[in-house]
Amino acid sequence: MASLLCYHYKTMNYKHMKSTFKYLIVILLLSFSGILSSQEISPDDYLPGTKLLSETGVTGLRDRMIGGMFQYFEKELNSSPLNRETHWHRNYSSTAEYLQSVSANRNRFKKITGVVDKRKAVQGLTLNESTIQKARIAETDAYSIYSVSWPVLEGVTGTGLWIEPRTTARAQMVVVPDAGQSPEMLIGLSPGLWPEARIA
Numbered sequence: 001m002a003s004l005l006c007y008h009y010k011t012m013n014y015k016h017m018k019s020t021f022k023y024l025i026v027i028l029l030l031s032f033s034g035i036l037s038s039q040e041i042s043p044d045d046y047l048p049g050t051k052l053l054s055e056t057g058v059t060g061l062r063d064r065m066i067g068g069m070f071q072y073f074e075k076e077l078n079s080s081p082l083n084r085e086t087h088w089h090r091n092y093s094s095t096a097e098y099l100q101s102v103s104a105n106r107n108r109f110k111k112i113t114g115v116v117d118k119r120k121a122v123q124g125l126t127l128n129e130s131t132i133q134k135a136r137i138a139e140t141d142a143y144s145i146y147s148v149s150w151p152v153l154e155g156v157t158g159t160g161l162w163i164e165p166r167t168t169a170r171a172q173m174v175v176v177p178d179a180g181q182s183p184e185m186l187i188g189l190s191p192g193l194w195p196e197a198r199i200a
Contacts, residue, residue, distance in 0.1 A: 088102065089101055128147040146162045
């Protein structure tokens with residue numbers, strides 16, 4: 001049996017990310033067009049030989065611009081899985097060679113996500129226990145479940161559930177629930193997942 005650490009990490013799925021981009025663009029453009037339409041423009045504010053766009057013309061250009069942006073983002077998001085492998089140069093000859101081959105990609109991801117601070121060394125998990133709340137929150141004949149925490153960065157602490165088997169552990173695993181799931185749901189302590197999707 002494996003010693004299992006399960007903790008919560010929220011992600012944004014692909015469909016939600018696409019819709020978020022779209023709504024953000026629409027809000028920004030509508031806000032900007034609203035500011036422009038509320039301003040009064042005199043003939044001295046534009047070049048001779050030109051004329052102001054009518055409200056219909058502005059609406060048409062705005063629709064074309066929004067449509068073009070949507071098409072661009074749709075194209076980029078759809079092509080990203082196809083082009084992803086061109087940015088990786090994995091070497092499977094050994095564990096050390098593989099880690100070296102992906103180090104540049106991992107460092108770039110850390111920079112993009114802001115995870116550039118030095119990680120704190122973890123000597124062991126801290127049991128979250130007090131006089132009114134025990135660290136062990138559940139147990140079976142095969143394992144016990146504990147509420148634990150561990151240092152991550154300066155001022156940042158990770159929290160999760162540790163499943164300790166009663167027999168000798170043959171492996172150690174870290175399980176990250178999907179977006180909208182909690183560790184308690186994943187191991188059956190809270191409702192929300194069908195039994196086939198649980199790990200304990």
